[in-house]
Amino acid sequence: MKARDLSVLLGVILIIIMLVIPLPGWLLSILILCNISLALIVILVSMNTQEALQFSIFPSLLLLLTLFRLGLNVSTTRSILSKADAGGVIDTFGSFVIGNSPLVGFVVFVILVIIQFLVITKGSERVSEVAARFTLDAMPGKQMSIDADLNAGLITEQQAKERREKVENEADFHGAMDGASKFVKGDAIAGIIIVLINIIFGLIIGMVQMDFTFMEAVNTYMRLTVGDGLVSQMPALLIATATGIVVTKTTTTGNLGSDVSGQLLQYPKLLFIAAGTIFLLGLTPINFFLTTAIAACLGLGGFALLQQMNTPEEPDVEEEEQMESSSMKSSENVIDLLNMDPIEFEFGYALIPLVDADQGGDLLDRVVMIRRQLAIELGIVVPVVRIRDxxxxxxxxYRLKIKGNEVASGELLLDHYLAMGPDMDDDTIDGIDTNEPAFGLPAKWISEEDKDEAELAGFTVVDPPSVVSTHMTEVIKQHAHSLLGRQETKQLIDHLSESYPILAEEVTPEPLSVGDVQKVLAKLLRESISIRNLPVIFETLADFGRMTNDTELLAEYVRQALSSQITKQYVGEDSKLNVITVSGKVEKLIAESIQQTEYGNYLALDPQSQETIVTTIHEEAEKLSLQEETPIVLCSPAIRMYLKQLLERFLPHVAVLSYNELEANVNVQSVGVVNVA
Structure with a gap:
């Protein structure tokens, strides 16, 4: 056991000894001085703490110090009544205060006790009670605020845990202070009673047992009683004041000394007003020289403060270097290096005008519009895009990164325009051959002089900011499923619960966890299905979530529930849809090749059949692309997800729909059939 821990235990044992065993006068003097020293340390610590929890041991310490002081009172009372002597400290205090008038000393002592009991102790007790009540009442609101910050991604799970612990500790501390303040009140009452006992019984014992005259008994026992009361009430007054400081401390950035000096003297001009008022008082019968001196001190203090406020503080170079060095060495700084931006846009120095508003760059505004557009189209909140050179x-x-990995790149010529058209072999338009970065179409960079001519020739002409913003939009759409993690899913669920609380509670956390919901939503986003209609999605998950926890299968149920949305996404106003259909033979082959395992189902199709199916769909999809139509494969619901898994690696842009995902009024036209030999 450490020496400090052992000293506290020995101190408690000493208190018990004082209550039973008489102590010599010299030892009482030592203990009295220790009591005063401890009280001074407590009040100094309470003044230098920035918040109450930094002195969280104070309630328990208050109990121990009160018990120690009462033990001293018992020992000194025993010594006063039995020996008419309680050590040099008490005798010196009594003689100094009483002087030649025991009555005056007694009155001084009574005033001191009244100040402690009626002013400081009473106020501290009331403040402790109110602080404890308001802290407990505010605790649920603080917990909800922490949960809201955690759900919004403003703080981490560890930070939320630390904040919750702080809220609980504050409630425990103020509750303990409410009880501990009662000890201070009881100590003041006990001090008054002990003084009366010492005086009354001291006079009786002095005149009966020790043959003192009445005046000798009064002088002796009044001196010792007042001295004992002072040496016990002075530490009690300091402890009561420390209690009031701790329980009245509000949230500040400094200790009591810096706060008082900083806030009391924050308006130097008011010192001039105070100085003028004191000077005017000197014109009355009050001492003119005294008031003038005080007014001069106030005026000089105000002038010095004004000079200090008008003089800018020069930074300490050595201090800044030390802070920077310690910051680089700190573990927290290293941990910050592990943070990774979800989306990053990096560019070369020649593209700085894109983002510099002073040079007409509006890319930052375009990114804001992209995030709003994708929120409407896909139903997700796209993370903030970190833009840096x-x-x-x-x-x-330039290049785009998703979670630290480069997913797209391109080049821009800021003094050119990108021209795209059906016939890029047309030599009438001069330019630099390139490919449009978003869709890979052939294009040309043309000068501003050729812009009007290219538009007249039927080319689509786009400025560089539009090129990069379109590219960024398409890349984020393609990787939307990877941007939707559990944290983002929890935010969507919380947003849904504001309008549909019963629906959100019926899905999560039972029967589906946040991770299960995230997998379903990511599956939809991977196939460019918007998840904005969360009520319909959660209605489906609530219906089928208790039947199966297979997220792949749940995603298929959700797709069928979103049939009107999917139909509108792929079918034009004429309600006509050209598709590539799958023959019954291929559907039977795929259905028979589905392997069921405890970890889920997968397609185990022989390589030759896979190659035939993929090749046929690729040929038919090219025909539709030449007609500027979106290639769509239509099949039965039973095999849709397995066929999509087969095509995802080779033909990711080919949409695979099932019959149940199209509304009945759609006029489906088969332009090709997938078959095997």
Whole structure:
């Protein structure tokens, strides 16, 4: 056991000894001085703490110090009544205060006790009671605020845990202070009673047992009683004041000394008003020289504060270097390096005008519009895009990163326009051959002089900011499923619960966890299905979530529930849809090749059949692409997800729909059939 821990235990044992065993005067003097020292330390610590929890041991310490002081009172009372002597400290205090008038000393002592009991102790007790009540009442609101910040992604799980612990500790502390303040009140009452006992019984014992005259008994026992009361009430007064400081401390950035000096003297001009008022008082019969001196001190203090406020503080170079060095060495700084931005846009130095508003760049505004557009189209909140320049890139190059991995790149010529058209072999328009970055179409970079001519020739002409914003939009759409994690899913669920609380509670956390819901939503986003209609999605999950926990199968049920949305996404106003259908033979082959395992179902199709199916669909999809139509494969619901899994690696842009995902009024036209030999 450490020496400090052992000293506390020995101190408690000493208190018990004082209550039973008489102590010599010299030892009482030592203990009295220790009591005063401890009280001074407590009040100084309470003044230098920035918040109450930094002195969280104070309620227990208050109990121990009160018990120690009462033990001293018992020992000194025993010594006063039995020996008419309680050590040099008490005798010196009594003689100094009483002087030649025991009555005056007694009155001084009574005033001190009244101040402690009626002012400081009473106020501290009331403040402790109110603080404890308001802290407990505010606890649920603080917990909800922490949960809201956690759900919004403003704080981490560890930070939320620390904040919750702080809220609980505050409630425990103020509850303990409410009880501990009662000890201070009881100590003041006990001090008054002990003084009366010492005086009354001291006079009786002095005149009966020790043959003192009445005046000798009064002088002796009044001196010792007042001295004992002072040496016990002075620490009690300090402890009561410390209690009031701790329970009245509000949230500040400094200790009591800095707060008082900083806030009391924050308006130096008011010192001039105070100085003028004191000077005017000197014109009355009050001492003119005294008031003038005080007014001069106030005026000089105000002038000095004004000079200090008008003089800018020069930063301490050495201190800044030390802080920077310690910051780089701290473990927290290293942990911050692990943070990764969900979306990053990096560009070469030649593309700085894209983002510089002073040079007419509006890319930042375009990114805001992209996030709003994708929220409407896909139903997700796209994370903030971190935009930064990178000198390691080519001057005109840029690249997009998703969670630290490069997913797209391109080049821009800021003084050119990108021209795209059906016939890029047309030599009438001069330009630099390239590919449009978003869709890979052939294009040309043309000068501003050729812009009007290209538009007249039927080319689509786009400025560089539109090129990069379109590219960014398409890339984020393609990777939307990877941007939707559990944290983002929890935010969507919380948003849904504001309008549909019963629906959200019926789905999560039972029968589906947040991770299960995230997998279903990511599956939809992977196939470019918007998840904005969360009520319909959660209605389906509530219906089928208790039947199966297979997220792949649940995603299929959700797709069928979103049939009107999917139909509107792929079918035009004429309600006509050209598709590639799957023959019954292929559907039977796929259905028979589905393997069921405890970890889920997967398609185990022989390589030759896979190649035939993929090749046939690829040929038919190219025909539809030449007609500027979206290639769509239509099949039965039983095999849809397995066929999509087969095509996802080779033909990711081919949409695979089932009959149940189209409304009955759609005019389906088969332009090709997938078959095997």
């Amino acid at each position: 990178n000198i390691q890139l080519e001057p005109n190059a």
